[in-house]
Amino acid sequence: MAQSGDQVVDQIAQLNAARNLVLGDAAFYPQIVNGVLPIIGAHARVELRRWGSEFLAETFASPAFATTQKEQLAINVLQTVRNILELPEGDQLVLQNIAQTAASLYPLVFRHIINHPEDKQSWEHIEAIKQDILRRWDSFPCPVKVCCIKFAQRVVLAQTHGPIADPRRPDKNETSLAILPRNHAILSLPNLEAESSGLLDRILSVFHEDASDPILVNATLNCLATLVRTRQSVGNKIINAILNFFPARHARSPVTPAVRIGVKSMERTARAVFINIMKRNPSHPLAGKMQQHIERLMQSRIGHVDDTSRKRGLPTEPTDGLDAAKRARLDAETPPIIKVPPLPSGRISFAQLFTLTEDSGLSSFDVKQLPPDLVVKIAVPLLARVDQSLLSQAVDAIRMRYETVQKQQMAQPQPAAEEEDDDYEPEYQPMDVPGSAANEAGAVSAALQEEQPDLVSLGPFVLPRPPPLSEEQAAEAGRGAVARVFGMLGSTTLAPNLVKGQGQLGFSRLAGSTFDRDAWVTLLTRLATRAPAGLEGPKLEADYAGRRKPTISDTIRESLYRYILEDFRGRVNVGIMWLNEEWYNDRLQMKVASSNRAEDDEEVSVPLHYDHWVLRLLDGFLPYLDSRDTKIFIRFLSEIPEVTISIAKRITSLAKDPERVNLCVQSFMYLVMFRPPAREICLNALEEVYLTYEESRPSAGKVLSRWRPQRVEQLQAEQTTLVTRTVDSQTPSSTVTNGSRDPRTAHAAAY
Numbered sequence: 001m002a003q004s005g006d007q008v009v010d011q012i013a014q015l016n017a018a019r020n021l022v023l024g025d026a027a028f029y030p031q032i033v034n035g036v037l038p039i040i041g042a043h044a045r046v047e048l049r050r051w052g053s054e055f056l057a058e059t060f061a062s063p064a065f066a067t068t069q070k071e072q073l074a075i076n077v078l079q080t081v082r083n084i085l086e087l088p089e090g091d092q093l094v095l096q097n098i099a100q101t102a103a104s105l106y107p108l109v110f111r112h113i114i115n116h117p118e119d120k121q122s123w124e125h126i127e128a129i130k131q132d133i134l135r136r137w138d139s140f141p142c143p144v145k146v147c148c149i150k151f152a153q154r155v156v157l158a159q160t161h162g163p164i165a166d167p168r169r170p171d172k173n174e175t176s177l178a179i180l181p182r183n184h185a186i187l188s189l190p191n192l193e194a195e196s197s198g199l200l201d202r203i204l205s206v207f208h209e210d211a212s213d214p215i216l217v218n219a220t221l222n223c224l225a226t227l228v229r230t231r232q233s234v235g236n237k238i239i240n241a242i243l244n245f246f247p248a249r250h251a252r253s254p255v256t257p258a259v260r261i262g263v264k265s266m267e268r269t270a271r272a273v274f275i276n277i278m279k280r281n282p283s284h285p286l287a288g289k290m291q292q293h294i295e296r297l298m299q300s301r302i303g304h305v306d307d308t309s310r311k312r313g314l315p316t317e318p319t320d321g322l323d324a325a326k327r328a329r330l331d332a333e334t335p336p337i338i339k340v341p342p343l344p345s346g347r348i349s350f351a352q353l354f355t356l357t358e359d360s361g362l363s364s365f366d367v368k369q370l371p372p373d374l375v376v377k378i379a380v381p382l383l384a385r386v387d388q389s390l391l392s393q394a395v396d397a398i399r400m401r402y403e404t405v406q407k408q409q410m411a412q413p414q415p416a417a418e419e420e421d422d423d424y425e426p427e428y429q430p431m432d433v434p435g436s437a438a439n440e441a442g443a444v445s446a447a448l449q450e451e452q453p454d455l456v457s458l459g460p461f462v463l464p465r466p467p468p469l470s471e472e473q474a475a476e477a478g479r480g481a482v483a484r485v486f487g488m489l490g491s492t493t494l495a496p497n498l499v500k501g502q503g504q505l506g507f508s509r510l511a512g513s514t515f516d517r518d519a520w521v522t523l524l525t526r527l528a529t530r531a532p533a534g535l536e537g538p539k540l541e542a543d544y545a546g547r548r549k550p551t552i553s554d555t556i557r558e559s560l561y562r563y564i565l566e567d568f569r570g571r572v573n574v575g576i577m578w579l580n581e582e583w584y585n586d587r588l589q590m591k592v593a594s595s596n597r598a599e600d601d602e603e604v605s606v607p608l609h610y611d612h613w614v615l616r617l618l619d620g621f622l623p624y625l626d627s628r629d630t631k632i633f634i635r636f637l638s639e640i641p642e643v644t645i646s647i648a649k650r651i652t653s654l655a656k657d658p659e660r661v662n663l664c665v666q667s668f669m670y671l672v673m674f675r676p677p678a679r680e681i682c683l684n685a686l687e688e689v690y691l692t693y694e695e696s697r698p699s700a701g702k703v704l705s706r707w708r709p710q711r712v713e714q715l716q717a718e719q720t721t722l723v724t725r726t727v728d729s730q731t732p733s734s735t736v737t738n739g740s741r742d743p744r745t746a747h748a749a750a751y
Contacts, residue, residue, distance in 0.1 A: 009048050013041065014049055016416035019058075026064040030073050033059055034252055037076070042083035046091055049084060053097030056081070060104035067108070074108040075212050078125035081105070085132055092141055099147035102129050104153045107175040110158045117185040130155065134199075146219045153223040174230070182662075184701075200227075200234060207245040214262035221269045227279055239277070239286050242270055256365075259301050262499050267297045338390060340397040347406055356394055417687075478552040482524075486559055489520055493548040518573075525578045528556035529585040529609070557609070561616060569632055570622040575617055576639045581611040583641035614640060623656070634670050643671060643678035648685040655693045662690060665699040672707060683707055690715060 013037060022028045033056070040052020056077060060070055075215065085098050109126045113663035114121060130151075137148045162176030173179055180187055206212050206220050224242070228235045247266035274290040284290070341358050355363055469477070564575045589606045625633055635641065637651075668689075671682045683704070690700040706713045 008045055011048065012051055013056070015039070015048075018170060019055060026062065029059055029062075029065050029067060033073055034076060037080050042087055045329060046094070050091065050093050050097070053084065053094050053101065057097045057100040057104070058100060060108070063660060067185060070104075071108045073111050075112060075119070075122050077105065078109065078122055079130070082125050082129050082132075090140075091428065091625070092144060094145050095140060095144045099133060099144060099151050102126075102133060103147070103151040106130070106151070106154050107204065109160045111175045111179075113186055114180055114184070117187075120186060123186055125205070130419075138185065142215060143291050145216055149219050149223055150204065152203050153227065156196045156200050156203070156234070157230065159192040161233055188664075200237070202240065204241040207241055210249075210599075214247075214266050217266050218269045221273050222265075225273045225276060228273075231278065236286065236312075239290065242273065243286075245270065245290055247297070271297055284340055338393050338397070342399075343401060353401055353405070355399060356397060373403075410569065413588070437476060462746075475552065475555075479555050482552070482556050484565055485520060485524060489517055518577075521574050521577060524556055524735065525581040528553045528578075529558065529581045542627060561613065561620070564617065565620045569629065570626070572636055573631055576636065579610060579614050579617070579640050582613060586610050587715055610642070610648065611644060612700075615646055615650065618647065622650060622654065625663065627659065627663055630666055634667055637667055637671060643675060645681055645685075648678075648681050652685050652689055655689045655696050658695045661689075661693060661696045665696055665703065667698075669703045672703065687711065687715070 014608070018032050018036065022032050026122070036052060036055065040055070041383075042049075044052070058064065060074065060077075060210075061394045081098060081101055084094065085102075106126060109122055113123045133148055135149055139147065140148060156175075158175050160176060161178050162174045164173055164178050177189060177192060180189060180192075182189065203220060203223070206216055224238050228238050247263045247270065271294050274294055278287050278290055280340060281287075338356065339358075340356060344352065351363075357363060400738070431661075448706050560578050564571050568575070586608045591605045637647075640647075646670075649669055651664055654667075665686070668682045668686045672679050672686070675682075686700055686703060687708075689696045690704060701712060704715075
């Protein structure tokens with residue numbers, strides 16, 4: 001039955017009285033909240049839901065309300081919050097308050113689930129609320145999006161590793177993954193970390209959009225400041241994202257006052273975030289970049305936005321330093337004016353064109369008599385001290401002389417060809433006297449040869465071809481080139497962050513397009529894999545032992561192998577890229593070989609490299625892995641192109657060390673879940689680990705019970721039978737009645 005307007009007004013007045021009561025004494029919060037929940041539920045009128053959602057947001061954000069009491073009360077509120085959020089009609093004020101309430105509830109419920117893993121219903125409620133908010137985030141209006149950003153920040157805070165103030169009292173530590181036990185019944189540590197990483201990327205995506213709302217950008221920056229201060233694991237990632245953000249790019253023409261104010265607000269907020277970070281941690285490794293970015297923000301704002309607000313620029317100054325009308329008022333010294341002598345009449349030489357002095361001694365002095373080093377010692381200090389005004393006058397005077405000479409030459413009349421022809425009277429030479437004509441032609445050619453310079457008679461000069469290189473010399477030159485390229489890798493920079501919408505092109509990318517470290521690594525891997533493709537003969541595994549002469553491709557592969565092992569944790573990307581290129585090249589060669597076999601009906605052997613080098617890499621870094629390298633190792637296994645039986649055996653060898661059993665099992669669990677082609681191989685290897693190493697049975701049994709439950713029961717039965725037989729075999733034989741022994745001796749031996 002619908003309530004009348006007067007009844008709603010009376011109820012809101014009573015609810016306001018209850019709010020005033022709890023504001024005066026926070027001890028009444030549990031009683032008042034439990035009392036108003038039936039009134040403000042999903043079936044109440046929108047006015048009551050507005051008041052109730054605002055009251056819940058205010059309750060769980062109140063600093064006067066104890067955290068332990070909030071945690072107990074949060075479980076009672078979850079159902080009501082979920083029902084209100086799932087209503088089809090979306091009131092903006094209600095959604096704002098519900099998102100704020102969910103942001104306060106999430107860390108409380110997260111800690112409650114850590115301490116009470118049996119309460120699955122509460123976790124289902126908070127998961128449903130989280131998924132609903134994240135799913136409808138982009139469709140919400142702007143005020144609700146701001147609250148969603150705050151909710152996402154609280155989720156990332158709870159699902160990342162935070163600092164541990166006192167390991168003996170986890171209840172006093174901050175809510176984070178640091179207080180989550182490894183074998184929790186409900187919460188999975190890898191899943192929570194992956195979700196928080198994706199959610200953080202979604203928060204940072206606002207910096208990559210072409211046209212972002214300044215309100216959302218400012219809200220994101222304010223939330224990220226808390227993450228940088230409290231979560232060191234994601235702090236550098238956030239700072240790098242802000243460093244690549246320039247608010248001036250959001251200024252689109254026409255630059256209206258609203259756009260100008262929005263850009264200024266984003267610039268000031270980003271600057272305030274960096275200033276606060278550097279104030280709290282002056283020795284931050286990225287402090288220099290942050291200071292440079294602050295200055296860059298100021299310059300970009302002035303260049304893009306503040307052009308319209310500037311005053312007019314200064315007037316252009318005259319070229320000689322001062323205007324003639326200002327000299328008298330400023331009492332400035334007038335620059336001296338050089339005297340330019342006129343050019344002589346007749347033909348003008350270059351020396352006369354560039355001579356501005358009337359001193360005959362200087363004009364007749366030959367500078368070629370001085371040695372060049374002395375000329376340099378005299379000219380350089382002289383040019384450094386020359387007066388700029390005098391130099392400008394001299395250049396202008398020579399320019400005017402040159403233009404005058406050009407005009408005079410163009411104005412002079414050219415002699416006509418007809419007049420020359422009239423003056424020319426050739427002598428008659430009879431046709432029957434060839435000897436005289438030949439003598440005359442020989443004399444003319446001799447005269448021409450005397451007039452021509454000696455260089456004309458020289459033929460084309462060709463450098464001699466260098467001697468051919470031997471195989472050893474060519475191999476040595478190739479190894480030297482490879483060593484120089486690997487030396488450059490330490491001095492080159494990493495690739496810049498990709499702009500949104502631009503991804504890596506994979507195998508079709510250009511290796512030399514960016515000239516960064518990734519480009520050089522790509523070039524080296526392709527030189528080792530694609531360049532010798534089709535040129536290598538059939539190889540056996542023993543060829544790698546040294547019976548075959550090493551080629552340039554083998555040199556590059558060996559150098560890549562050593563380069564990766566020098567710092568595997570930091571160069572795992574290089575190893576993944578190299579192994580992908582090797583696998584890709586092997587498959588192409590096999591495809592070409594199969595097509596040739598179909599045409600020629602002859603079996604063609606193909607040299608394969610992927611299996612050999614992936615096993616060498618694993619053998620190289622597996623002895624140095626520990627439990628802290630779980631993410632790096634799982635990433636390596638997830639991004640290599642193929643997991644074989646040999647690779648599974650290498651992973652199994654980790655279980656020999658009791659401290660690395662969990663690393664082995666977690667690696668197999670990831671491969672089983674997310675790499676279906678290798679699932680059977682990994683499950684077989686996991687069974688071997690389960691049977692061989694007793695320390696692995698608790699964790700390995702959970703994985704096998706999910707994917708091979710019948711096999712686990714069989715293994716447990718076999719294990720029980722084996723234990724029974726072992727116990728029976730260890731029973732002392734002296735307890736059996738033996739006529740040849742004294743019963744008392746047998747009884748004593750049994751004990």
